[in-house]
Amino acid sequence: MNIPFLDHWLKRHGSEPSGSVDSASAEAFDRDPEGRAELLSECELLRARVESAGVALDGTPSSLQELDQLPPRWRDDAEELPSFGNDAGLYLGTVIVRNVPGARWRLSPDVGPVVLLASGREVEVVAAGQDWAATGSPELSQVYAETAEN
Known part of the structure; x- marks a missing residue:
C-alpha cells in the first residue's frame, strides 16, 4: 500500500521510505506513538474543506456529528474524493485514539x-x-x- 505522507515522516525518523508499507516501516511507525498520532491527525484536505462550513475539527466525538451533517459537496470532484475520504478516515481514527481508552494507531x-x-x-x-x-x-x-462501546 502506498502512503505518500508516510515517506516524509519516515525520513524524519531515520528510516528510508520504500513506497509501500513493509515490516521495517511499520516498526519505525510503531516506535513513535506521539509522532504517529501527530502525523495522522493532520488531515489537511479535510480541514481545508470543512473550515469554510464552520466545522471545527477539535478531536471530539461531537465534531464527527458535525461532519456527518455537512452537505456532501466533496462528491462533486471525483479526483479529490479518495483523498477527502482518506482524510475523513484518519480524522475518525484520531478522534477514536484521543477519546477511547486503550485505543492506539497501528500500521497494518x-x-x-x-x-x-x-x-x-x-x-x-x-x-x-x-x-x-x-x-x-x-x-x-x-x-x-x-x-467506543467495545
Whole structure:
C-alpha cells in the first residue's frame, strides 16, 4: 500500500521510505506513538474543506456529528474524493485514539493505518472514511459510537 505522507515522516525518523508499507516501516511507525498520532491527525484536505462550513475539527466525538451533517459537496470532484475520504478516515481514527481508552494507531502492512482497540479489535478507519465520503454511510459518528462501546 502506498502512503505518500508516510515517506516524509519516515525520513524524519531515520528510516528510508520504500513506497509501500513493509515490516521495517511499520516498526519505525510503531516506535513513535506521539509522532504517529501527530502525523495522522493532520488531515489537511479535510480541514481545508470543512473550515469554510464552520466545522471545527477539535478531536471530539461531537465534531464527527458535525461532519456527518455537512452537505456532501466533496462528491462533486471525483479526483479529490479518495483523498477527502482518506482524510475523513484518519480524522475518525484520531478522534477514536484521543477519546477511547486503550485505543492506539497501528500500521497494518495489508491496509495501512488502523486503530487497534484495547480488546484487540482493529478498526479500518480509512475504509470507513472513504465509504462515508462516497456514500454517506456509515456515518462517522456511528462508527465512533460502535467503537467506543467495545
